[in-house]
Amino acid sequence: DSTDDHTLLWLLNHIRLGIPELIVQVRHHKHTRVYAFFVTATYESLLRGADEMGLRKPVKAEFGGGMRSFSCEEDYIYENIESELEFFSSQERQSIIRYWLENLRAKQGESLHNIHFLEGQPINPGVFGVPFVVSLVDFWDSIRGDPDGVFWGAHPSEVPCPLPDDICDYFGVKIAMYFAWLGFYTSAMVYPAVLGSILYTFTDSDQVS
Known part of the structure; x- marks a missing residue:
């Protein structure tokens, strides 16, 4: 509540421009009664994120079985790749989204208020006084009708x-x-x-x- 609108809009704009794979919505979270950034991604974007992270996934038996780092070029060899709901677990989807958010970087000469960023410096919401929770509402809110992802804006003790x-x-x-x-x-x-x-x-x- 103490974070000014300019800071939040600046951060929102940088997330949308810096991480085009993510879909960001500003919504009111009814259980914590705060406005928050709800972040999610399409299945195709999650696949690319898994490739970047080197996420290990089970391979189909006909391709040798076992676990292997995910690759978009050989996505057909992985179990349940055809199912958007079954291929990624809740934790895996959340870890991919968090990976992108934590790798959001500033460009040369960027500044906000009295904060001057170096080129390539991580843009951490905590620097601006924005409460950062990766409560990962994929579980807590998917069972209540809200989207998968991450939200900023509430203290962990307020997450129901x-x-x-x-x-x-x-x-x-x-x-x-x-x-x-x-x-x-x-x-x-x-x-x-x-x-x-x-x-x-x-x-x-x-x-x-």
């Missing part, structure tokens, strides 16, 4: 935790049961913690007397 039903829909029953158990276990520990505090207080007072 998903419900067990949401986790079940996205990851399956086993993972949802694990998180449900963690939630129950954490809540159940409140009672022994309170009892322990009371016992410690009385025991300590008896020793003093």
